[in-house]
Amino acid sequence: MHSTISLIATALFAGWLFLAGNSPAEAALPKTTTADHGKFKELQGGFGTGPEVTKACLGCHTEAAKQVHSTKHWTWEFINTENNQKLGKKNVLNNFCISIPQNTPFCTTCHVGYGWKDSNFDFSSQENVDCLVCHDTTGTYKKVPGTGGMAFGKDMELPPGSGRIVKGVDLGMVARKVGKSSRDTCGSCHFYGGGGDGVKHGDLDSSMAVPDTDLDVHMDALGLDFTCGTCHATSSHDVPGSRYTPTAKDKGGAHMRGKQVEGGNPATCVACHDTTPHKTGDHAERLNHHSAKVACQTCHIPEFARGGVPTKMVWDWSTAGEVDANGKQIVRKDNKGKITYESRKGDFIIATNVKPEYRWFNGEITYTLLDDKIDPTHQPIGINRINGSASDGKSLIWPMKIMRGKQPYDAANMNLVTPHTAGNDDYGYWKNLNWGKAIESGMKESGKPFSGKYDFVSTEMYWPITHMVAPKDKALACTECHAKEGRLAGIDGIYLIGQDNNRWVDTIGWTLALLTLLGVIGHGLIRIVASKKS
Amino acid sequence: MTQKIYIFKRFERFWHWSQAALIIFLMITALDLHGTMTIFGFADAVIYHRAAAWTLVGLWVFAIFWHLTTGEWRQYVPTTTNVIAMVRYYLSGIFKNAPHPHRQTQLQKHNPLQRLAYLFILAFVGPLLWTTGWLLLFYASLGDWGLGWLSLEWIAIGHTIGAFFMLIFLIAHLYLITAGATVSSHLKAMITGWEEVH
Numbered sequence: 001m002h003s004t005i006s007l008i009a010t011a012l013f014a015g016w017l018f019l020a021g022n023s024p025a026e027a028a029l030p031k032t033t034t035a036d037h038g039k040f041k042e043l044q045g046g047f048g049t050g051p052e053v054t055k056a057c058l059g060c061h062t063e064a065a066k067q068v069h070s071t072k073h074w075t076w077e078f079i080n081t082e083n084n085q086k087l088g089k090k091n092v093l094n095n096f097c098i099s100i101p102q103n104t105p106f107c108t109t110c111h112v113g114y115g116w117k118d119s120n121f122d123f124s125s126q127e128n129v130d131c132l133v134c135h136d137t138t139g140t141y142k143k144v145p146g147t148g149g150m151a152f153g154k155d156m157e158l159p160p161g162s163g164r165i166v167k168g169v170d171l172g173m174v175a176r177k178v179g180k181s182s183r184d185t186c187g188s189c190h191f192y193g194g195g196g197d198g199v200k201h202g203d204l205d206s207s208m209a210v211p212d213t214d215l216d217v218h219m220d221a222l223g224l225d226f227t228c229g230t231c232h233a234t235s236s237h238d239v240p241g242s243r244y245t246p247t248a249k250d251k252g253g254a255h256m257r258g259k260q261v262e263g264g265n266p267a268t269c270v271a272c273h274d275t276t277p278h279k280t281g282d283h284a285e286r287l288n289h290h291s292a293k294v295a296c297q298t299c300h301i302p303e304f305a306r307g308g309v310p311t312k313m314v315w316d317w318s319t320a321g322e323v324d325a326n327g328k329q330i331v332r333k334d335n336k337g338k339i340t341y342e343s344r345k346g347d348f349i350i351a352t353n354v355k356p357e358y359r360w361f362n363g364e365i366t367y368t369l370l371d372d373k374i375d376p377t378h379q380p381i382g383i384n385r386i387n388g389s390a391s392d393g394k395s396l397i398w399p400m401k402i403m404r405g406k407q408p409y410d411a412a413n414m415n416l417v418t419p420h421t422a423g424n425d426d427y428g429y430w431k432n433l434n435w436g437k438a439i440e441s442g443m444k445e446s447g448k449p450f451s452g453k454y455d456f457v458s459t460e461m462y463w464p465i466t467h468m469v470a471p472k473d474k475a476l477a478c479t480e481c482h483a484k485e486g487r488l489a490g491i492d493g494i495y496l497i498g499q500d501n502n503r504w505v506d507t508i509g510w511t512l513a514l515l516t517l518l519g520v521i522g523h524g525l526i527r528i529v530a531s532k533k534s
Numbered sequence: 535m536t537q538k539i540y541i542f543k544r545f546e547r548f549w550h551w552s553q554a555a556l557i558i559f560l561m562i563t564a565l566d567l568h569g570t571m572t573i574f575g576f577a578d579a580v581i582y583h584r585a586a587a588w589t590l591v592g593l594w595v596f597a598i599f600w601h602l603t604t605g606e607w608r609q610y611v612p613t614t615t616n617v618i619a620m621v622r623y624y625l626s627g628i629f630k631n632a633p634h635p636h637r638q639t640q641l642q643k644h645n646p647l648q649r650l651a652y653l654f655i656l657a658f659v660g661p662l663l664w665t666t667g668w669l670l671l672f673y674a675s676l677g678d679w680g681l682g683w684l685s686l687e688w689i690a691i692g693h694t695i696g697a698f699f700m701l702i703f704l705i706a707h708l709y710l711i712t713a714g715a716t717v718s719s720h721l722k723a724m725i726t727g728w729e730e731v732h
Contacts, residue, residue, distance in 0.1 A: 527628060
């Protein structure tokens with residue numbers, strides 16, 4: 001069965017296949033390293049599959065796989081201790097491709113392991129950890145969609161008998177050249193979340209692989225050249241910086257780099273810059289005061305999707321299913337050639353250079369999970385709902401990408417559903433365009449009931465924006481907010497000089513001033529007339 | 535017959551004109567800050583407004599010292615004498631070339647209405663503007679001073695109300711310059727110090 005799934009895999013993700021590895025590079029050994037993996041006898045020769053490489057790695061790095069096992073990169077599970085919600089990719093829904101269950105062999109192309117195709121996957125296997133996806137320095141490494149993220153050393157006919165050849169990766173060469181993670185390795189998954197370049201995040205896309213100063217002042221490839229790990233400073237393979245429990249207001253001040261700070265998040269702006277980062281200029285003090293209410297990102301990320309790669313802003317699944325006169329699926333594009341409609345996915349709106357929306361945010365996020373009842377009379381339904389207010393002392397005003405869409409729900413049981421989309425079978429929506437079957441199949445895999453009745457509901461999902469930090473001269477000018485109808489219009493709990501006023505005070509004030517003016521003009525005119533008469 | 539008396543001393547004239555310039559400049563920059571119109575742009579207006587405010591504070595330190603040491607503060611002590619006569623003069627007498635009911639002397643520079651108006655400005659509008667102005671300047675520290683309960687909105691509204699009073703005062707004040715013995719006599723007095731009285 002998996003062989004047939006692979007057929008679709010190659011078709012659906014053909015473009016994606018190449019994204020992770022289109023620039024093989026002869027990377028010189030970094031001067032900082034004390035071990036040249038190219039000289040290790042365990043790594044000489046070829047490897048047939050990814051797990052064989054991992055076995056060799058584990059010969060020396062005896063604890064590495066166990067460390068990875070404890071991270072959410074491996075488990076795709078995360079318990080939010082603030083509200084005891086069971087999250088992680090395995091459990092949450094979104095309003096892009098909606099959910100993982102039943103689509104697992106495709107989604108797990110981005111799992112940091114080998115062979116997770118269904119619930120039989122062995123999460124305790126050390127060999128199944130994928131070392132190379134994070135430690136490749138060659139740009140040639142690829143995981144094959146539809147196989148649960150497997151990597152192959154030889155050309156493979158996938159599925160067997162299909163005549164489709166998936167090119168093998170020189171796993172030996174990749175293994176001999178391993179190094180630290182890079183923008184490319186993290187980006188091979190995180191740039192492509194949501195099923196394509198830039199689709200999901202808005203502040204992470206392939207333009208961030210080699211950004212210039214304007215796109216990201218820290219990652220600037222010709223400047224500071226930060227990798228993701230420079231901020232997400234990792235030890236024991238557990239990467240800090242959570243999207244489930246973000247740090248909205250870091251009161252801890254700057255950290256000593258390299259020093260473990262209990263409960264501290266090294267990836268915040270404040271972790272390096274402190275809460276009073278503005279040192280020079282006439283406005284320095286005033287700007288530092290802003291950090292009590294405004295997240296750094298709000299001014300320093302004026303727009304997201306600035307690298308030329310559009311991000312998806314709206315995804316309406318309810319219009320999916322249209323076919324042409326011959327019953328074939330259709331695709332519509334805008335005048336720039338970007339897809340705006342697909343029969344199997346519905347309507348999209350994509351955008352570049354997007355001004356964020358702004359919200360009070362204290363780091364608390366609550367997801368709407370499969371077991372949660374929804375109330376379609378109060379739309380949009382929050383796929384995740386963020387908490388925060390002007391007065392809770394924990395919130396800052398944050399920039400957000402708010403992804404909006406319409407997606408199916410169970411109209412009798414009143415919960416969101418996990419439709420089966422990808423796959424070359426009788427159920428997958430992308431092939432069959434039949435919601436009933438797709439939802440039934442997906443919910444079965446999720447172990448949840450489906451009433452058989454479905455409808456569509458508007459949803460929204462919050463993505464705090466934190467990457468693509470612009471240089472300081474490109475940060476927001478005062479008047480982006482301190483003006484009538486500025487960017488923070490509608491944010492409650494603040495009085496914004498230049499934006500806000502008291503209507504009564506202004507009306508009465510200007511009226512009295514005008515009456516005074518008219519009064520003195522009238523008085524003066526009478527004096528002139530009177531003096532002429534006399 | 536026209537005679538001239540020396541009303542406004544050198545420091546007083548300097549105080550008046552520099553204060554006038556600062557207040558008008560504060561008003562113009564306030565239009566940017568209030569979001570009424572763009573003249574300097576918000577960012578520059580913040581700097582100019584703050585600089586002008588501190589300059590005015592410095593000027594007031596000298597002016598208060600001068601008023602106390604010279605006893606000139608007595609010029610603002612309110613009186614009810616002749617208030618009605620002044621109102622009547624502005625409402626009718628002035629049109630009929632009637633004589634001005636107030637005779638300026640060095641001890642009584644201001645007519646009774648002026649005294650009331652200036653006292654209102656000095657005792658109410660000024661303090662309202664500078665207390666709210668300081669609260670705005672030091673807004674970030676209010677919590678440390680135990681004033682965290684003050685809302686920025688009310689501070690800003692108080693400052694705006696003060697600004698409108700000052701604007702209304704300015705309009706009336708500019709017009710009343712012409713209501714002296716001659717159209718220009720008050721203006722000349724404020725420039726040279728010498729007022730023509732009849």
